[in-house]
Amino acid sequence: MFADLHLHTYFSDGTYSPEELVAQARAHDLAGLALTDHDTVEGCPRTAQACAGAGLEFIPGTELTAEQDGAEIHILGYCLDIEDPKFLAEISKFQLVRQNRVREMVARLNQLEVPLAVESVFALANCRAPGRPHVARALVKAGLCGSLDEAFERFLKKNRPAWVPKFKMSAADAINLVHDAGGAAILAHPGLNHADEVIPAMVDAGLDGLECFHTKHSTVMAEHYLELADRFHLLVTGGSDCHGMSKGKPLIGTVKLPYQHVDQLKARAAALRAAR
Ligand code: AMP
Ligand code: FE
Ligand code: FE
Ligand code: ZN
Numbered sequence: 001m002f003a004d005l006h007l008h009t010y011f012s013d014g015t016y017s018p019e020e021l022v023a024q025a026r027a028h029d030l031a032g033l034a035l036t037d038h039d040t041v042e043g044c045p046r047t048a049q050a051c052a053g054a055g056l057e058f059i060p061g062t063e064l065t066a067e068q069d070g071a072e073i074h075i076l077g078y079c080l081d082i083e084d085p086k087f088l089a090e091i092s093k094f095q096l097v098r099q100n101r102v103r104e105m106v107a108r109l110n111q112l113e114v115p116l117a118v119e120s121v122f123a124l125a126n127c128r129a130p131g132r133p134h135v136a137r138a139l140v141k142a143g144l145c146g147s148l149d150e151a152f153e154r155f156l157k158k159n160r161p162a163w164v165p166k167f168k169m170s171a172a173d174a175i176n177l178v179h180d181a182g183g184a185a186i187l188a189h190p191g192l193n194h195a196d197e198v199i200p201a202m203v204d205a206g207l208d209g210l211e212c213f214h215t216k217h218s219t220v221m222a223e224h225y226l227e228l229a230d231r232f233h234l235l236v237t238g239g240s241d242c243h244g245m246s247k248g249k250p251l252i253g254t255v256k257l258p259y260q261h262v263d264q265l266k267a268r269a270a271a272l273r274a275a276r
Helices: 018-027 044-054 085-111 118-125 132-141 148-156 171-180 196-204 219-231 259-274
Strands: 002-004 032-035 057-068 071-078 184-187 209-214 235-239
Touching (some): 018 032, 018 044, 044 057, 057 171, 071 196, 085 171, 118 132, 132 148, 171 184, 209 219, 219 235
16 A cells, blocks of 8 residues: 655645546555645645545645755645644745735736736636746746746746745744644655755754655665664655646656555654644
């Protein structure tokens, strides 16, 4: 039995609906999945329902953007109570930051004489956690850019004219936020961060695990992080980070996590909740 614990839908920057995502998971013979949309759990209820209908186990989750010693890192929260009022109030702040960032990016585009309407971005995004991919899609849809790549290259990439930096909480705040919502906190795709030196401080802050298996991790990298997980007594997770069609081809099915790790993750979250 296998699971994919890193997946996005159109409730953040993916393209699949929850139902399409679950159909794909089923087609790849997965026994369970976690939804980890950026800064939101909006897609969790529908994904849970689709999983129940398809006989898959569903793990509620989210992916938070944070910062540790100047390095951008992503924290995955799993087995969260997605109805916890304090948690929902906290992440709604990050959603507001995202919405205001879209307004700021569009204002910069308008200053550059690119006549994009902010309403068209929000209508297309149709979720609480919009981001640059939605601005890029709206630019293409309005005929103002020929492709998503062009939109990023000309305007949206870091340090391009319509790029706006994103607010980032500290890694410790992200870990505490996940723990306070009854979940386990995992460092996402550490191989992409090139900042292993920040891991010990995060372990001190309560980090529960490392995403050792990820589409962009080589076999050597996965082994390296398995070793680190062992050394720091951390959980091991993995997932494809599939965004549907938004980054070329769908990645679901390319990373299959053995189910023992899902059981260990659930046990840790249960223990954390019991100790709350
Ligand atoms: P945001 O969270 O709003 O900063 O947007 C990040 C998203 O934009 C991620 O899903 C990235 O994969 C996507 N993205 C970043 N750079 C590019 C690029 N050059 N081309 C296409 N998508 C990109
Ligand atoms: Fe993403
Ligand atoms: Fe990420
Ligand atoms: Zn992701």
